[in-house]
Amino acid sequence: MKRNPASAGLSGEIAVPGDKSISHRAVIFASLAEGTSRISGFLDAEDCLRTVEVFRAMGLQIDRDGRDLTVHGKGADRLKEPDAPLYFGNSGTTARLMSGVLAGLPLFTTAYGDESLSARPMDRVVKPLRQMGAVIEGREQGKKLPLAFSGTGLSGITYEMPVKSAQVKSAILLAGLFAEGVTTVIEAAKTRNHTETMLPEFGVEVTNDFGAISVRGGQKMKASNVDIPGDISSAAFFIVAAAVVPGSDVTIRRVGVNETRNGIIQALKKMGADINVEITDRIGKEPVADVTVKSSELEGITVEGELIANLIDEVPVLALAATQAAGTTVIKDAGELKVKETDRIQAVCDNLSLMGADITPTEDGMIIKGGTALRGAEVSSKGDHRIGMMEAVASLLAEGETTIHRPEAINISYPDFFSDLEHLLYNR
Numbered sequence: 001m002k003r004n005p006a007s008a009g010l011s012g013e014i015a016v017p018g019d020k021s022i023s024h025r026a027v028i029f030a031s032l033a034e035g036t037s038r039i040s041g042f043l044d045a046e047d048c049l050r051t052v053e054v055f056r057a058m059g060l061q062i063d064r065d066g067r068d069l070t071v072h073g074k075g076a077d078r079l080k081e082p083d084a085p086l087y088f089g090n091s092g093t094t095a096r097l098m099s100g101v102l103a104g105l106p107l108f109t110t111a112y113g114d115e116s117l118s119a120r121p122m123d124r125v126v127k128p129l130r131q132m133g134a135v136i137e138g139r140e141q142g143k144k145l146p147l148a149f150s151g152t153g154l155s156g157i158t159y160e161m162p163v164k165s166a167q168v169k170s171a172i173l174l175a176g177l178f179a180e181g182v183t184t185v186i187e188a189a190k191t192r193n194h195t196e197t198m199l200p201e202f203g204v205e206v207t208n209d210f211g212a213i214s215v216r217g218g219q220k221m222k223a224s225n226v227d228i229p230g231d232i233s234s235a236a237f238f239i240v241a242a243a244v245v246p247g248s249d250v251t252i253r254r255v256g257v258n259e260t261r262n263g264i265i266q267a268l269k270k271m272g273a274d275i276n277v278e279i280t281d282r283i284g285k286e287p288v289a290d291v292t293v294k295s296s297e298l299e300g301i302t303v304e305g306e307l308i309a310n311l312i313d314e315v316p317v318l319a320l321a322a323t324q325a326a327g328t329t330v331i332k333d334a335g336e337l338k339v340k341e342t343d344r345i346q347a348v349c350d351n352l353s354l355m356g357a358d359i360t361p362t363e364d365g366m367i368i369k370g371g372t373a374l375r376g377a378e379v380s381s382k383g384d385h386r387i388g389m390m391e392a393v394a395s396l397l398a399e400g401e402t403t404i405h406r407p408e409a410i411n412i413s414y415p416d417f418f419s420d421l422e423h424l425l426y427n428r
């Protein structure tokens with residue numbers, strides 16, 4: 001039998017690509033602003049390129065040189081009606097945030113997505129946007145894509161969010177920029193805060209009164225330059241790999257460790273992981289760190305409540321870490337995972353069970369009995385980038401060969417994933 005390439009552990013340094021959430025927002029805000037914005041460290045992966053294409057289809061010039069973008073903004077009122085339906089691909093962030101924008105523009109637009117995105121709930125944004133006066137038609141009365149937006153005057157609302165979602169918060173705040181009066185979003189739990197921390201850089205006044213976040217409509221947005229830190233959600237795969245593969249010692253440079261995003265590090269540390277976070281810089285409001293991880297023994301924990309929103313995209317790889325921990329890990333309050341690119345509760349449990357893990361799905365999470373040896377198996381990303389990358393990390397721990405079907409899904413957020421992994425395995 002072939003030796004697992006990870007038998008000597010992972011070692012060395014990498015810098016992961018730019019943050020996906022910040023990349024989407026940088027393009028959207030720069031495209032609504034007047035003047036030329038330069039964006040560096042942009043995530044040149046499928047999802048964020050969809051957002052770029054949406055604005056190009058509305059007549060905006062956006063030049064791209066690898067991970068550097070120049071957005072020639074003319075102000076939102078100069079965007080033109082697109083000739084064809086806008087395509088959001090697989091990207092939930094594009095779909096939700098752009099719904100907020102399209103609801104406020106005086107244009108007729110239609111938008112659709114791929115098979116996975118077409119199955120994801122859109123009523124979470126359509127409902128509050130309609131309350132603001134937006135005219136939106138769509139499949140299943142606007143619960144699903146495709147959607148059609150007919151621009152009209154919006155009015156500000158105060159909206160208490162029934163779901164913990166930064167996408168919903170951002171969609172409403174973006175629509176609020178086009179609305180008359182003040183729009184306020186009240187969060188039940190703190191979700192990623194990039195929208196409210198980045199908007200002021202583009203000249204928008206945002207207030208945050210203990211979780212009640214408000215914008216006044218009609219504010220002029222001005223161009224700004226954005227330097228984007230590395231994506232902690234991408235780094236998470238290597239943080240977990242180094243924590244669980246014996247003999248590992250890995251440093252990931254320039255990772256954004258915003259307090260609303262660093263839950264994976266908090267959870268792994270609680271499990272006993274050896275992780276050192278050295279803050280090296282602060283880009284705008286975003287703290288940036290070199291994260292060094294050495295393998296260690298882990299123990300099972302319960303992950304629930306507020307922490308879940310802080311590590312929502314990292315649950316698949318956290319579940320994998322839990323299979324290697326002593327004792328039981330319980331993940332709760334994570335029902336949102338059912339409406340991501342796949343039903344991630346089911347996808348994680350199906351795939352890790354195939355590899356020999358003791359993992360049981362629950363209504364809002366999973367129960368993982370740790371300390372199981374994994375074996376190679378035929379698994380599938382099911383078209384979900386985070387499931388595909390989790391499986392690749394699982395294969396490093398497995399005895400025997402693992403075949404990952406539909407690996408191309410990984411291009412959604414991390415096209416260089418396999419070359420970065422090879423770098424840490426073979427130092428090349």
Ligand SMILES: O=C(O)C1=C[C@@H](OP(=O)(O)O)[C@@H](O)[C@H](O)C1
Binds near residue numbers: 167336
């Ligand atoms: O606002 C964002 O950039 C995101 C918010 C989260 O989604 P929800 O807002 O649906 O929780 C996350 O899962 C997604 O990858 C990116």
Ligand SMILES: C=C(OP(=O)(O)O)C(=O)O
Binds near residue numbers: 090092093094386413
């Ligand atoms: C859920 C995700 O993204 P989105 O909602 O933008 O498709 C993700 O990146 O894990």
